[in-house]
Amino acid sequence: MPVINRIAAFAEDMTEWRRYLHQHPELGQQCQKTASFVVERLRDFGVDEIHEGIAISGVVAIITGRDYVDGDGPTIGLRADMDALPISETTGADWASKTPGKMHACGHDGHTTMLLGAARYLAETRNFKGRIALIFQPAEETGGGAELMVEEGMLETFAIKEVYALHNLPKLPVGQFLTTPGPIMAEVDSFHVDIKGEGGHGAYPQDTRDPIPAALSIAQAMGTIVSRNNRTLDDLVVSVTMIHAGTADNVISEDAYLGGTVRTFDKTVKAMVMKRMTEIVAGHAAAFNVEATLRYDEGFPATINSPDQTAFAVEVAREVAAEGIVVPDAPREMGAEDFAYFLEKTPGSYLFVGNGASAGLHQPNYDFDDATAPYGASFFARIAERALPLGGN
Template sequence: MPNIDRIEGFADELTAIRRDLHAHPEIGFEEVRTSGIVADKLTQWGIEVHRGLGGTGVVGVLKGNGGGGKRIGLRADMDALPMEENTNLKWRSTIPGRFHGCGHDGHTTILLGTARYLAETRNFDGTVHFIFQPAEEGLGGARAMIKDGLFERFPCDEIYGLHNAPDLNHGELAVLPGPAMAGADFFDIVIQGYGAHGAMPERSKDAVVIAMTVAQALQTIVSRNVGPTDPAVLSITQIHSGSAYNVIPGEAKLCGTVRAFSDEVRALIRERMRTICAGIASAFQVEIKVDIRDIFSVLVNQEEQSKVVAEVARTVVDPAKVITRTQPKMGSEDFADMLHAVPGAYFWVGHEGSVPVHNPGYVFDDKAIPIAASMFARIIETRLPVAAHA
């Protein structure tokens, strides 16, 4: 059973919505126009709308046929990235420094397509909560919605989310039971040394040399402290120091990220980072400040909901193209926090094109929209069957 015909019938309208969102990207907690479009569309389709959760979040509530009390959440993220787009698309970003380089415009459109179909057919018994989340890209949008009472106001018995996947082929779908995406910390390390003339290094406490020492030492944590069977990454992604050729700077800053699939491993890495920095600070007689922030939880798919996704996927795409045993991804996703509160599953929908997300040349494949919307819709019709209360 391929895509749902009714969704295919308005796929062109969904593509137009997606391309409009793409041309007008908004970054985390600034999704005013995007959330307005979402709210307007849901209202047009007769869906109860609630705005303002987590700042710019939107929740749509739709009741099906029958008296079933089960509630299922479907979630899409809405935010763009603070980066430039490098494509020649007619619908490319019209806002400098803003780009839907991760396909969240597609995710938003997919959930809108699902909402329209379910509102028109109501071939389910229970309640669906359409959760449009702001600020997924490291800004804590999921946590903001949860803090605003998302699951108290809109209780869910289970919840599902998805992501487009350029590393999969069009028509492929993947779900991984258990830990599927890494937890993540972001860190800032500030070295306060003592500056001097570039020709007189003996009068300095050289922040650049100390920064290089810190960077080298931190790379031993994963290789020498974390067990070899525990996946972990520590990446320094920024180094800031100095302003002139003949001045030894007194300050340097290192920034980066840590990824792991275990909270115990994450705690170990944090402890070792602080210990190493304290030791180097003592050795060089400087001050080193370490700020490590928990940004993403480990994303864990529940077995039951993962099986649901796989079973439904075999009715939407070729069963041979449903992948249930992929390698966990070291990337992170704040849907993890929703999965910590409600059992559910997160899956990936393949599409044409090999340019990865977060690349300036990334292009979302609109042909994935009806596939993904059909997935969401069939999950609802499978988990909330009308016959259950007939």
């Protein structure tokens, strides 16, 4: 059996933890109750240090290896995100969210559980030399969690040499893994266009400067940036995801708004997108006789796996993967992940672990598969034991 036997033995406890967390989702940096649950478990496990209030509600716990003395071996970081999403759950599960309008629709309850499972095992066995830093991070979904942890100096404070993270992946069989060296997740930016015209009666459009046709035309033109301005071999997504205008069927609105997301890997491509958006918005404002302003907000950087640490993580994953199946060179994804901020400062790797035939991420009927947790916990535990072997230099 690829899962570590001791971890398999307390799999039911992990299911209980995960379902409790699923019932009590929290958003952004306000994960205080989740953090309290994590801290309570960590104290039960007997970890050596617990540091709370990092990036507002984050937690870092330290487990020292066998016969550890100060400076005896490096520190390896293992990270799980804790926050949920502002989505109303439709699973109907007995453990469904008890907070209306909030749910764990991305499996961060499972990620937290996997790291707690590894913490329990590592605190019991301590079959490693050095220190493990367990990083429970808030605000991955809304941004700010990893970046704030880095800004607060967490990596330096705990002298973290390498850092690893897992994310569940629907449709990949439970317990299988995939990753790739180099870029694995895209840089993510957002754009916002505010349009101001002159409103009036819906029966007399000639007396108005209608912002809605301008908004629709700008949205269509944004789509041509990918199809007509970008080299087809360069990865790029431009998605208009919001258009807001109007209050009644017989009133032409004075204002309109549209916004969306941009995903890139290349700074030159991103610069081209910003230039074309500026030109499109200015041109359409003139054409439709309205005022239009563009705001372009830069978000997470691309998540770039370190080649050596990724090769090591693949070896470890093969030891615990279901049927030993690991994809080491998966295509990079256009989603984004703020774990990128850790990888900008410290070598490490980000991997996906299969969540089986669940609904997709960020869907209201999504649920983490509890059978996945022992695989993730075993992976984290084996990273510690393999990276910091007893008897190693």
